[in-house]
Every structure is written in C-alpha cells, then in structure tokens.
Amino acid sequence: MGIHKLVSVFLFQLLLVLLVLERSNAKYLKLGFYNQKCPDAEAIITKTTHHYISRAPTLAAALLRMHFHDCFVRGCDGSVLLNSTRDNQAEKASIPNLTLRGFDLIDAAKSAVENKCPGVVSCADILALAARDSVAMINGPYWEVPTGRRDGRVSKASEALANLPSPFGDINHLKSLFYSKGLNVKDLVVLSGGHTIGISHCPAFSPRLYNFTGKGDADPSLDPHYAAELKKKCKPRDTTSIVEMDPGSFKTFDEDYFSIVSKRRGLFQSDAALLDDKESKAYVNLYVKTHGSTFAKDFAESMVKMGHIEVLTGKSGEIRRKCAFVN
Structure with missing residues (x-):
C-alpha cells in the first residue's frame, strides 16, 4: 500500500474515531442535569429571559441566531x-457575528444563576435554554433541552468565518x-425556517440586487417585484438599514x-438555494401544501439535534464564572 493511501486510510479512521467521541459526549447530556446541584437553574434562566423578551420581543430571533452561530463553530x-x-x-x-445581539441577557442570566449556585451552570447551557425559552415566549415551538454542556476555552474569528453558513451560499x-x-437536508430546511422571525442588514443580501454576477445585474432567482421593493x-x-426577513410577520x-421562499421571495441566496435541490425543494413544498402542520414539531426536533453538536461534557472545558471570559 502506497504512503498516500496509508495516510488517507489513517485520516478516515481518525475521522470515525472523532465522530464516535462526539456522539458519546452528546450522550452525557440529559434532561434535568442540574436538578441536584442547582434545582432552580432553569427557572432562573426562564425568568431572566422573560424579563428581557417581554420588553424586546425581537431578541428572540437574536438569541436563536446566537445559539445557531455558537453550535456551528466548535460545537x-x-x-x-x-x-x-x-x-x-x-x-x-x-x-457574520458583528450584528449578534442578546449578550446582555445571557450575562444577566449567568449572574443570577451564579448568585444561587456558583460555578455549576455553564454559559453554553444558559444560551441553549434562553434560545428555547425566547422562541416559546413569542408563541413559537417549545422543545426539551438536555443539559450538561461545558464551556470551551477557545474562540477564533477565523473559525466562525469558515464554519457558519453564508447567506450567499449555494445548496451544495x-x-x-x-x-x-x-445534520441532514430536512434539518437544513427546517432550521432555515427560523428566518420566519428577525431582521437582516442590507449587506447580507444587497449583492443580489445590484451586482449579482459582477455586471451590475440582479439575481434572476429573486422575484423582480420583491427586488424592486428591497431596492427602495x-x-x-x-x-x-434593516429589512424584515419575513415581511409582515x-x-x-x-x-x-416557506410560502415566501416558494414565491422566490427568500431574502438570502441561501434561502433561494433551497429550491435548487430536489429533496430540499420537496420539504419547502410540503410545508407550503400542509400550511406548516408539522413545522413546529420538526423545528423542535432539529433544534434538539443541533444542540448536541460537538458538545463538551464531563471534565472537558470548564464552567466559566463570566460568559465573556475564560476562567
């Protein structure tokens, strides 16, 4: 066997080992992880989240986005x-993270939990729970959040740029x-459905309006009437300037x-891309046809899956005293 083939086999086996380790780590998450060491933890986080969301409901979309951006980079x-x-x-x-909001809510929840149970509840779990609670508070779906995540000590801007889905990304x-x-294609479509709430800044989609191919043209996959509205x-x-991702609601x-995407009015190229694949398009059409009858349930299931990505458990990582700083 040649050296190149040996290296390829080794790398493949290493990847399998890493995937097994990731899945085994995820098994250590469980519902009610803090019941013994900090029984009031989830109630405190819910109370803090309600305090903020009741005054600024748009933070729900911001926290959902923050949780998504956290999980896709280092888990x-x-x-x-x-x-x-x-x-x-x-x-x-x-x-991609310069427009993230809601850090003050997470810090407030962390402070409240630390006052009750110092050094017990991770910032990663607080973010996962606050994202769930905030969506539920604006009449979105509720899902059970297994806890037991620990906090990472590494955070690199370059890794965020490499791992976060681009609003300009194609389906491949x-x-x-x-x-x-x-995560599979169904998860991709379902989690894209999170764009039903929130806003976007113009740079995330303006190339579709003014310079799609570098010739001063608009994206032909974007409904021209909608493009005209966006240009205003x-x-x-x-x-x-900001624009609603789901105009009117x-x-x-x-x-x-999903109705908006099917009418070629998805704001981002990544929204429009869902129509460029047979399987993803089928899910979009299904939710349109059934008026989203299973969307809430499917979204909850995909969020639970996402919440397990590459988690740190056991003795890995740490429990930060403050969420913005390593100990």
Whole structure:
C-alpha cells in the first residue's frame, strides 16, 4: 500500500474515531442535569429571559441566531460568547457575528444563576435554554433541552468565518456544511425556517440586487417585484438599514417563510438555494401544501439535534464564572 493511501486510510479512521467521541459526549447530556446541584437553574434562566423578551420581543430571533452561530463553530460550547483579547480575535469579531445581539441577557442570566449556585451552570447551557425559552415566549415551538454542556476555552474569528453558513451560499455548500455537523437536508430546511422571525442588514443580501454576477445585474432567482421593493429600502453601499426577513410577520413564529421562499421571495441566496435541490425543494413544498402542520414539531426536533453538536461534557472545558471570559 502506497504512503498516500496509508495516510488517507489513517485520516478516515481518525475521522470515525472523532465522530464516535462526539456522539458519546452528546450522550452525557440529559434532561434535568442540574436538578441536584442547582434545582432552580432553569427557572432562573426562564425568568431572566422573560424579563428581557417581554420588553424586546425581537431578541428572540437574536438569541436563536446566537445559539445557531455558537453550535456551528466548535460545537455548542459557548465560544461565541467570549470576548477578544490582545492576542486573539474571538468569534464575536468575525463579520457574520458583528450584528449578534442578546449578550446582555445571557450575562444577566449567568449572574443570577451564579448568585444561587456558583460555578455549576455553564454559559453554553444558559444560551441553549434562553434560545428555547425566547422562541416559546413569542408563541413559537417549545422543545426539551438536555443539559450538561461545558464551556470551551477557545474562540477564533477565523473559525466562525469558515464554519457558519453564508447567506450567499449555494445548496451544495449548505448541504455539505450541515452534513459535517451531523445534520441532514430536512434539518437544513427546517432550521432555515427560523428566518420566519428577525431582521437582516442590507449587506447580507444587497449583492443580489445590484451586482449579482459582477455586471451590475440582479439575481434572476429573486422575484423582480420583491427586488424592486428591497431596492427602495437598501441603496447601494447601505450598511445600516434593516429589512424584515419575513415581511409582515417577522415577529411571529409561523410557516410563512416557506410560502415566501416558494414565491422566490427568500431574502438570502441561501434561502433561494433551497429550491435548487430536489429533496430540499420537496420539504419547502410540503410545508407550503400542509400550511406548516408539522413545522413546529420538526423545528423542535432539529433544534434538539443541533444542540448536541460537538458538545463538551464531563471534565472537558470548564464552567466559566463570566460568559465573556475564560476562567
């Protein structure tokens, strides 16, 4: 056997070992993990989340996005919460994360839990629970969150850029990225449905309006009437204006997103890409046809799967005293 083949076999076997380790780590998550050491933990987090969401309901979309961005980079380990240091640019400093919001809610929940049970509850679990609670508080689905995650000590801006799905991504890029995280095409479509709430800044989609192929043209996959509406809200080089991702119901968790995508009115290229694959398109059409009858249940199931990505458990990582800093 040649040296190149030996290396290939070794790398493949190493990948299998790593995948087994990831799955075994995930098994250590369980419902009610803190029942003995901090029985009030989840109630405290829910109370804090309600306090913030009742005053600013749009934070629900922000927390959902933050949880997603955390899990896709180094797994659900709270690494997205860490601040940059003099020697390191953290995930927060990466372009996709510059518009993240809700860190103050996570810090408040952490402080409240620390006052009750110092050094017990991880920031990663607080983020997972707060994301769930905030979505439920705006009449979205509720899902059980197994806990027991520990916090990572590493956060790199470059890794965020490499691992987060791009709003400009095509279907092959999206499928490959989701598969690498243990998620399938159904999860891709269902989790994209999270765009039923929230807003976006113009730079995330304006190339579709003004310079899609570098010739000053618009994306032909975007409904021209919708493109005209977007141009009124986002002028060339506009970096500050915001647009609703689900026009008319961006504060309501519903199945309208799929109708919008089917009408070629998905805001991002990554939304439009769902129509470029037979399987993903079938799921979009199913949710349109059935008026999203199973969307809430499916979304909850995919969120639980996402929450298990590459988790740290047992003695791995740490329990941070403050979510923005390693101990």
